[in-house]
Amino acid sequence: MVDKISRVEVEKVAKLARLQLSDEEIEEFTGQLGSILEYVEKMNELDTENVEPLAHCLPVHNVFRDDEVKDSLGTEAALKNAPDSDGEFFKVPKILDDSSHS
Secondary structure, three states: OOOOOOHHHHHHHHHHOOOOOOHHHHHHHHHHHHHHHHHHHHHHOOOOOOOOOOOOOOOOOOOOOOOOOOOOOOHHHHHOOOOOEOOOOEOOOOOOOHHHOO
8 A cells, every 4th residue: 555645745746836735725635645646556456467558548640731821810819818918028927036047
């Protein structure tokens, strides 16, 4: 049986994902992730010796088409639903500070 995921591990994953979780959410996710890991462990007990690996559960076929030149969306239409723009570009929050040297 797999060890259940700990609260500390959930807090670490939340930090890496830059999620701010309340104590209640951490408790809830700890239980949910533990249940998922238990289910995966049960699946690992299945005999899959003669089962061919699949990339998809259904047959997938590529559909090729010729490239065609079409009119582009245009700046005004592209920015229409943007949360913030300067009229010509999307404006997004800064994610790197000056110390990152990026």
